[in-house]
Amino acid sequence: VGDNDAGMKMPMTAPVLMYHMKDEIVMAFMIPYNLYGKAPAPTEKDVTLFTSPAMQVYVKHVNGEEWNSGYDQSAMLQKFRDELRDDGIAVTNETFYIAGYDGPRVRQSAKHHEIWVAKP
Helix, strand or coil: CCCECCCCCCCCCCCEEEEEECCEEEEECCCCHHHCCCCCCECCCCCCCCCCCCCCEEEEEEECCCCCCHHHHHHHHHHHHHHHHHCCCCCCCCCEEEEECCCCCCCHHHCEEEEEEECC
């Protein structure tokens, strides 16, 4: 049974996004297309429905072999931002996103992650 007002079990979707903002990190799950505009309301006080505005992002794929600790992720993010700047692309150091596409049963070495940096 799902923790929502309809008791609906929600299917797992991908990607799972981690929004890294100035003072906050938020985990976001995509609503399946067939539930757009009619998803059941969550009953947990820390869970909300949110429609993300349209955005364009620069994306860097990171395979599971490279994906480790928070320190490594920070270094990968900085390297990606530097690569974008080297290509003449203006980016900010504020918000970025980590997208995960694989469930917990997938071997770490086979996982697909992406770093997203929003286009200003």
